[in-house]
Amino acid sequence: MRVLSGIQPSGRLHIGNYFGAMRQHLQLQSQNEGFYFIADYHAMTSGPKPNDLRQNKLAVAMDYLALGLDTDKTVFWCQSDVPLVTELCWILSCVTPMGLLQRCVSFKDKVAQGMLPNHGLFAYPVLQAADILIFDSQLVPVGADQKQHIEVTRDIAGYFNNTYGETFVMPKDYILESVAVVPGIDGRKMSKSYDNTIEIFEPESSVKKKVMKIVTDSTPVEAPKDPNKCNVFALLKLVASQEELAEWEKKYRQGGTGYGEAKKRLAELLIEYFKPYRQKRAELEKNIDYVNEVLKKGAQRATAVAEKTLKKARIAVGLE
Numbered sequence: 001m002r003v004l005s006g007i008q009p010s011g012r013l014h015i016g017n018y019f020g021a022m023r024q025h026l027q028l029q030s031q032n033e034g035f036y037f038i039a040d041y042h043a044m045t046s047g048p049k050p051n052d053l054r055q056n057k058l059a060v061a062m063d064y065l066a067l068g069l070d071t072d073k074t075v076f077w078c079q080s081d082v083p084l085v086t087e088l089c090w091i092l093s094c095v096t097p098m099g100l101l102q103r104c105v106s107f108k109d110k111v112a113q114g115m116l117p118n119h120g121l122f123a124y125p126v127l128q129a130a131d132i133l134i135f136d137s138q139l140v141p142v143g144a145d146q147k148q149h150i151e152v153t154r155d156i157a158g159y160f161n162n163t164y165g166e167t168f169v170m171p172k173d174y175i176l177e178s179v180a181v182v183p184g185i186d187g188r189k190m191s192k193s194y195d196n197t198i199e200i201f202e203p204e205s206s207v208k209k210k211v212m213k214i215v216t217d218s219t220p221v222e223a224p225k226d227p228n229k230c231n232v233f234a235l236l237k238l239v240a241s242q243e244e245l246a247e248w249e250k251k252y253r254q255g256g257t258g259y260g261e262a263k264k265r266l267a268e269l270l271i272e273y274f275k276p277y278r279q280k281r282a283e284l285e286k287n288i289d290y291v292n293e294v295l296k297k298g299a300q301r302a303t304a305v306a307e308k309t310l311k312k313a314r315i316a317v318g319l320e
Contacts, residue, residue, distance in 0.1 A: 003032045003174070004137035006039035006079065009056035010046065013063045014197035015270070016182035016190030019238045024176050025141060026068050034074030035135050035302065036064070038295075041079045041086070041127060045120040061291050063200060066281035075305075077298035079131070084306045089123075089130040091313055095159045096126050105148060113193065129153040133168045134306045141174040164316035168309070182238070183231040187215045201281050204271050211267040212260070221258040232262045239269040 005025050007013075013022070025036060038060050043053060057078055069076055079085065101107070104125055111117045120127075132140055132153050140150050150173035157168040181189050184196025191197070198210050214232055219225050227233040227249050236248055248265075251257040284291055314320045 001032045001138045003028050003139045004035040004132055004135055005141050006037045006131060008039045008043045009060045010043050011192045012199045014190055014199050018200055019182050021176055029070055029074045036074055036076050038078045045124060061295055062281055062284045066277050066284055071294055075298050075301045077302045078295050081299035082302045082306055084310050085130045085134050088134050088310055088313060089127045092129055092156050093126050095163055096156050100155055125149055125152045129156045132171050133157055134309045136169040136309060137171045139174045140171050141176050143176055147173055167312050167316050183234050185210055185214045187231050200274060201278060207270055208267045211263050216259040222255050224255040225252040227252040232259055232266055236266055239273045
């Protein structure tokens with residue numbers, strides 16, 4: 001199966017990105033044909049500074065490679081290096097009803113959060129549809145909250161196919177079975193917009209400091225605690241073995257163990273978990289030419305697929 005996913009270069013990746021989606025993306029590549037890209041066109045909807053965008057793109061590329069992306073099995077490229085997608089986006093725009101876009105929840109949510117309502121943000125689902133359809137994607141792994149975007153893509157593909165004949169493969173969503181919503185240090189969902197993240201590759205000393213700042217309740221050390229209501233325990237679930245997790249649950253329910261003890265162990269486990277990836281990341285930082293070459297070759301492979309699909313679409317609508 002051909003699996004496609006993109007990630008925006010909107011800042012340093014954090015453990016919420018990894019455990020929420022990235023880890024499963026990397027697992028899917030073992031038995032599928034992966035098409036993964038850095039969505040820099042999409043990132044432009046939030047108006048990033050040019051230099052920040054350049055640096056973030058490179059950082060995301062190094063993060064994915066360090067975390068185990070296999071370029072022999074997976075096509076990996078930067079979205080803007082395959083500009084054919086923007087031509088298909090325009091073609092799809094001409095069959096996409098305004099009402100379909102007006103019903104999209106994501107646009108409303110982002111405007112409510114303070115983002116300027118520019119056209120790129122409003123038309124985001126059409127570009128996303130072009131990303132998916134131009135590579136004949138069969139599976140698109142998403143969180144449950146992003147399912148609407150895949151439904152919109154299927155609607156747009158249906159409008160086009162019904163109008164001009166069967167042209168696009170109809171993609172299916174693959175809902176990621178995330179362990180849980182990964183809490184940030186303030187208890188809310190871990191997100192760069194909340195400034196509550198623990199970055200995957202930040203210095204170990206910083207990881208320790210952030211973990212010790214995780215918000216907990218005021219239950220005394222000696223009192224029993226509910227592990228299901230604890231942000232520290234929720235993060236322990238991601239990195240502790242089943243045996244150790246069971247022991248921590250026992251300690252919580254018995255009482256006599258403070259949150260500080262759990263935080264110290266969480267910091268140790270996080271540092272241990274990402275240590276081999278951290279070493280690989282450090283090697284990549286010394287070989288930027290290699291990273292750029294990976295993206296260049298990935299763009300060439302992606303372009304070869306995109307050209308065939310775009311040609312079919314151009315013929316279908318009468319541009320050729």
